[in-house]
Amino acid sequence: AQDGNELPDYVAWKDANDLIVHSKQTLETRRAAQGAALITPSNDLYIRNNLPAPSDEIVADRDAWEISFEGVANPATMTLAQLKTMGVETVVSVLQCSGNGRAFFAHETSGTQWSVGAAGNVVWTGVPLRAVIDALGGENAELPWLTGTGGEEIPPGIDPTTVMVERSVPKEAIDQAILAWEMNGEPIPLAHGGPLRLIVPGYFGVNNVKYLKKLALTAEESPAKIQQSGYRLRAVGEKGNASQPSMFEMSVKSWITSPLMDTASGKVQIHGVAMGGTSAPSKIEVSVDGGETWTEAKFIGPDMGPYAWRPFVLIAELAAGDHVLASRATNAAGDSQPADFEPNERGYGNNGWRAHAVDVTVS
Ligand code: MSS
Numbered sequence: 001a002q003d004g005n006e007l008p009d010y011v012a013w014k015d016a017n018d019l020i021v022h023s024k025q026t027l028e029t030r031r032a033a034q035g036a037a038l039i040t041p042s043n044d045l046y047i048r049n050n051l052p053a054p055s056d057e058i059v060a061d062r063d064a065w066e067i068s069f070e071g072v073a074n075p076a077t078m079t080l081a082q083l084k085t086m087g088v089e090t091v092v093s094v095l096q097c098s099g100n101g102r103a104f105f106a107h108e109t110s111g112t113q114w115s116v117g118a119a120g121n122v123v124w125t126g127v128p129l130r131a132v133i134d135a136l137g138g139e140n141a142e143l144p145w146l147t148g149t150g151g152e153e154i155p156p157g158i159d160p161t162t163v164m165v166e167r168s169v170p171k172e173a174i175d176q177a178i179l180a181w182e183m184n185g186e187p188i189p190l191a192h193g194g195p196l197r198l199i200v201p202g203y204f205g206v207n208n209v210k211y212l213k214k215l216a217l218t219a220e221e222s223p224a225k226i227q228q229s230g231y232r233l234r235a236v237g238e239k240g241n242a243s244q245p246s247m248f249e250m251s252v253k254s255w256i257t258s259p260l261m262d263t264a265s266g267k268v269q270i271h272g273v274a275m276g277g278t279s280a281p282s283k284i285e286v287s288v289d290g291g292e293t294w295t296e297a298k299f300i301g302p303d304m305g306p307y308a309w310r311p312f313v314l315i316a317e318l319a320a321g322d323h324v325l326a327s328r329a330t331n332a333a334g335d336s337q338p339a340d341f342e343p344n345e346r347g348y349g350n351n352g353w354r355a356h357a358v359d360v361t362v363s
Helices: 129-135 171-175
Strands: 019-023 026-029 066-070 076-079 089-096 119-128 145-150 166-170 178-183 197-199 212-218 253-258 266-275 281-287 309-318 321-331 358-362
Touching: 119 129, 119 197, 119 266, 129 171, 129 178, 145 171, 166 171, 197 212, 253 281, 253 321, 266 281, 266 321, 281 309
Parallel strands: 066 212
Antiparallel strands: 019 026, 066 076, 089 119, 119 178, 145 166, 145 212, 178 197, 253 266, 266 309, 281 321, 321 358
16 A cells, blocks of 8 residues: 555455555545545455454355344244345445544544545345345344344454444344345455345444344344444543444435645536435535535436435636635435534544535645
């Protein structure tokens, strides 16, 4: 990578020039590399792992991967080969880490200092979860949570709940979720959760459990730390606990990807990407004066549904001098980005347009 940071072995196949290596477990897509792309190429997609990825033996025979289902009328263990006979659907959805935008908070936050690159727009293919659950006799109506367990090995001698990646989401998510085996038209790379990944469109990255080995309807949220106290929105200085909002549904957000620093005066194509969270982006405005005045910009390319992002462009006449370029998206539900997002202990969920603005010098 440009920093002189080497790509870790398990992601050596990625494009080093387009990535910032924060650590072995956290790699971010460069803002300029996001450009006006409809779909984020797998080579450029960010990585966030809470535990080291499992060995690549698990993708040697993908169809033999087993997943168990509980909390349904007829609990069962199925192979990926079986799932591939139960239906198939393709969903385009933004994969975004809860901490994307953390670097833009003014207060000090622990955790990876992501700017905009812990996000990508991805094509996922797999079986709708609803079809699988129906085939197993339906879910137990008394159980309100859908709980997915990741396939990492837990190092011996430690309490598994302290490290395991197990996430619960409200069971309403069943209707949009898919069990995916393909990403961007290819088998999901190990680094992104192959052989099988739970995709919950519209939900933050953490809920999209990789190497999914168990899926259950449960009475309670997972006892795992990542559920109980991790990924909870709370005031600066407060500890995490299960009464605080969990990082489930994403919100409306956008950012400019070009120009980012300097540009020549005259006509300039200002572009970026806009996402609606759980409903499609419906409007995108751009400001060249730090948010004093706004002009509606144009979406580029096809609308790929409520969970996808859309690239946008505004052709603006920029005079020489310093400009603050900002973007502000609105979704079909009528929500718009706030100027500022409330600072919170872990720096989650930042969608404030002011923090995502860029300073550009026009000469
Ligand atoms: N899964 C598993 N199994 N493990 C881990 O670690 N992580 C999370 C998700 N899932 C994990 C999982 C997170 S947290 C995120 S973001 C995501 O994933 C990412 O993805 P990629 O593929 O990009 O790496 Mo934050 O909210």
